[in-house]
Amino acid sequence: MTRLLVLHDAGDPSPVERWSRLVDRWDGPALLxxxxxxxxxxxxxxxxxxxxxxxxxxxxxxASAGWPHGDDDGWPVVVGQGWGAYAAELVAMAGRAGAxxxxxxxxxxxxxxxxxxxxxxAWLHAVVGxxxxxxxxxxxxxxxxxxxFPTVWERAxxxxxxxxxxxxxAAIETPASxxxxxxxxxxxxxxxxxxxxxxxxxxxIGAVAAIAGSMAGPFP
Amino acid sequence: xxxxxxxPHRAAFVDVNRTRIRLWEWGRPGDPVVLLxxxxxxxxxxxxxxxxxxxxxxxxxxxxxxxxxxxSGRLSLSGAFWPMFLLDLAGIVEQRGARPVRVAGxxxxxxLTLAFTSAFPELVERAVNIDxxxxxxEMMLVQDHAAMAAQWLADADRLATERQREYPxxxxxxxxxxxxxxxxxxxWCEHLVxxxxxxxxxxxxxxKSDPNFRLGSPGPFTEETLLASYRAIRRPxxxxxxxxxxxxSFLTAADRDRRLDAIGDVAxxxxxxxxxxxxxxxxxxxxxHMASFFS
Numbered sequence: 001m002t003r004l005l006v007l008h009d010a011g012d013p014s015p016v017e018r019w020s021r022l023v024d025r026w027d028g029p030a031l032l033x034x035x036x037x038x039x040x041x042x043x044x045x046x047x048x049x050x051x052x053x054x055x056x057x058x059x060x061x062x063a064s065a066g067w068p069h070g071d072d073d074g075w076p077v078v079v080g081q082g083w084g085a086y087a088a089e090l091v092a093m094a095g096r097a098g099a100x101x102x103x104x105x106x107x108x109x110x111x112x113x114x115x116x117x118x119x120x121x122a123w124l125h126a127v128v129g130x131x132x133x134x135x136x137x138x139x140x141x142x143x144x145x146x147x148x149f150p151t152v153w154e155r156a157x158x159x160x161x162x163x164x165x166x167x168x169x170a171a172i173e174t175p176a177s178x179x180x181x182x183x184x185x186x187x188x189x190x191x192x193x194x195x196x197x198x199x200x201x202x203x204x205i206g207a208v209a210a211i212a213g214s215m216a217g218p219f220p
Numbered sequence: 221x222x223x224x225x226x227x228p229h230r231a232a233f234v235d236v237n238r239t240r241i242r243l244w245e246w247g248r249p250g251d252p253v254v255l256l257x258x259x260x261x262x263x264x265x266x267x268x269x270x271x272x273x274x275x276x277x278x279x280x281x282x283x284x285x286x287x288x289x290x291x292s293g294r295l296s297l298s299g300a301f302w303p304m305f306l307l308d309l310a311g312i313v314e315q316r317g318a319r320p321v322r323v324a325g326x327x328x329x330x331x332l333t334l335a336f337t338s339a340f341p342e343l344v345e346r347a348v349n350i351d352x353x354x355x356x357x358e359m360m361l362v363q364d365h366a367a368m369a370a371q372w373l374a375d376a377d378r379l380a381t382e383r384q385r386e387y388p389x390x391x392x393x394x395x396x397x398x399x400x401x402x403x404x405x406x407x408w409c410e411h412l413v414x415x416x417x418x419x420x421x422x423x424x425x426x427x428k429s430d431p432n433f434r435l436g437s438p439g440p441f442t443e444e445t446l447l448a449s450y451r452a453i454r455r456p457x458x459x460x461x462x463x464x465x466x467x468x469s470f471l472t473a474a475d476r477d478r479r480l481d482a483i484g485d486v487a488x489x490x491x492x493x494x495x496x497x498x499x500x501x502x503x504x505x506x507x508x509h510m511a512s513f514f515s
Binding site: 050 | 239287295303304366377444452
């Protein structure tokens with residue numbers, strides 16, 4: 001029975017409602033960890049929302065569910081959207097995914113290192129200038145998440161990182177994707193294993209289920 | 221023989237950026253502020269020797285324990301995330317209502333000093349970096365991203381479950397620190413232990429520092445991004461390095477010069493009789509440089 005792990009986007013106002021439809025359709029064990037600062041889950045101590053933290057939350061959810069490496073069912077198909085897709089890549093880099101489904105996860109426009117730094121500075125100023133983003137949050141999702149994240153889309157770093165992902169990858173791109181039009185297939189070529197692109201007009205959970213199901217393992 | 225150092229004039233906690241930061245302060249509120257930022261695994265009391273001397277120059281010296289260090293709040297699940305330190309510093313400057321400030325930092329704190337100056341020129345007037353121009357390029361180069369990520373996540377698993385190492389005595393901790401920082405005088409190691417440890421559950425002692433500080437999560441932190449951050453600095457910078465060999469001063473002259481060249485307005489001085497801990501080994505020289513550069 002292939003396992004499924006779903007990593008929702010940052011700032012998703014209703015991650016459970018959105019993704020339980022996929023979990024319900026899945027013919028096997030499935031996990032949908034709600035990340036800190038979302039739904040009923042308290043915000044993280046210290047206010048940090050890095051995708052690396054989301055990957056640790058995902059790893060702990062798998063461990064808690066008794067999904068160790070080496071059993072017959074192996075690692076899951078990991079479906080991630082946006083920020084959750086980046087976390088899914090980190091989980092796969094660490095060898096804890098059997099396959100990836102990345103929804104609007106191929107990344108924003110490429111930036112050089114100077115633009116990377118400038119974008120980080122702009123993000124810092126945006127947060128510092130927003131009292132709601134600084135204060136302990138009184139609503140969910142956390143208002144800090146309205147500012148998104150500084151870009152990480154430096155081409156050389158991304159290429160080196162993605163080459164380390166050797167499990168099968170399916171990318172689902174909707175019109176909401178930050179990836180520049182026409183760039184999707186070139187980005188897929190960065191991955192170290194098989195990769196397929198699905199361009200769709202809108203996010204349809206049934207289609208996601210079909211694509212994830214087509215990648216079903218079990219994966220070693 | 222313990223160091224004969226005065227206690228800070230004031231100690232406080234401030235709530236900034238969703239965390240609690242310990243502040244140690246010297247000098248008169250209302251005087252121009254100098255922020256002093258300690259190195260990785262250290263804490264604010266690292267500045268107990270220098271801070272009163274800087275205060276005596278007519279400055280209000282504000283020394284935080286960085287998050288994940290000393291008495292301040294903890295790091296997040298995946299380890300240190302650089303932008304959080306910068307938001308913390310912006311919050312501290314705001315709390316003390318003294319913008320723009322002068323900033324000095326040692327080692328990791330020197331890195332924070334330059335990153336903060338680069339990001340928030342409106343909050344910083346001048347910056348001093350004490351042997352903190354970043355790791356050597358080969359340490360920043362990831363050869364195997366898969367192995368690095370697997371190690372990071374395995375370490376995060378381990379640190380979440382294992383008990384923090386507990387030492388029977390503070391003396392043993394000071395001796396261990398001395399073996400790691402061979403140029404740091406033993407009495408300074410003892411001072412750092414006295415203020416950087418707390419009783420452990422087994423009757424011994426544990427470091428206050430957050431073990432998650434050792435986690436290096438995957439991200440686009442490279443020599444090129446470091447140089448880009450330096451290129452964005454719009455304030456005068458003074459860099460001080462020790463002239464003596466020290467295993468913790470690991471940049472080659474060529475690497476150091478390349479990083480200095482990336483900073484627009486920079487002066488670099490080497491200090492005789494000091495290694496990595498320039499402000500400890502040659503407090504007098506560092507105070508003299510700060511008096512001239514900050515005034």
